Amino acid sequence: MTVKEIREAPKLAPLYAKALLPHSGGGGLPDTEYVRAGIEFDPAHVAAYNQVCGFRLGDELPVTYPHMLAFPLQMALMTQPDFPFPLLGMVHVANRITRRRPVRLTDTGTMRVRAENLRPHEKGRQFDVISEYTTADGPIWTEVSTYLRRGGGEGGGKREQLAAPAPKAIWRVPGDIGRRYAEVSGDRNPIHLHPLTAKLFGFPSAIAHGMWTKARVLAAFEGRLPDAYTVDVKFKLPVLLPAKVAFTSWQTGDGWAFELWAAQKPKPHLEGTITPPDATPNPR
DSSP, rough: EEEEOOOOOOOOOHHHHHHSSOOOSSSSOOOEEEEEEEOOOOOOOOHHHHHHOOOOSSSOOOTTHHHHHHHHHHHHHHHHTTTTSOSSEEEEEEEEEESSSSTTTTOOEEEEEEEEEEEEETTTTEEEEEEEEEEETTEEEEEEEEEEHHHHHSOOOOOOOOOOOOOEEEEETTTTTHHHHHHHHOOOOOOOOOOOHHTTOOOOBBBBBHHHHHHHHHHHTTSSSSSSEEEEEOOOHHHHHHHHEEEEEOOSSSSSSEEEEESSSEEEEEEEEOOOOTSSOOOO
């Protein structure tokens, strides 16, 4: 494996420009790992993230916050010329985060990012981007982001009519949440920013970032989760902005399950589980 060590977080604006360039379109995933060591946390940035996602302020970082550090490395990896798929048009279909212990503001560590497990999907091909944050205590945070490249699959069959569960809370999602999350995360994909830019990619309006949606759900569990756990979500239909969404959760044998739906239509946005860190993961 080729290891590319990076001293500073890659600038995202040039990477979005590279995302428009042609890619190889075939072959396998690059055998490359991006590594950034000596990462320290900016309390002001963590506070801004907490505010936009609904977390309280504290010395422990939200379980989704290290994604802020992994995302630029993921972009750098997926915009390389030897990456088989163009970044634009890929769909983030699932995300699993395992926390071995809380990540703290005082921690200093290393983030590693690589891609693996290219496999067929009924609507195309999918693969995992693995991000791992390590301190002197070893790997304490791991993320598996699963992406789908549509095309070449055999189709998914007819979708059954779903019935939304009874909500425990109704949340209003403001129309500018895409821009606010983009300001904090640097993820300025045009589908999240404005209705006009979203329409260029086939969406009737801007859509919420999937990782903001996951973070907003995790904020609803604050104070109820152990130090170590795995939170696994599957992204369903996008949240068109502005929106009113319905959240529900229930306890399972070893943790929690939860869902997020459109408040007024039987449209699922997200489903997930919170389980012990070594529980058998759900199939993707």
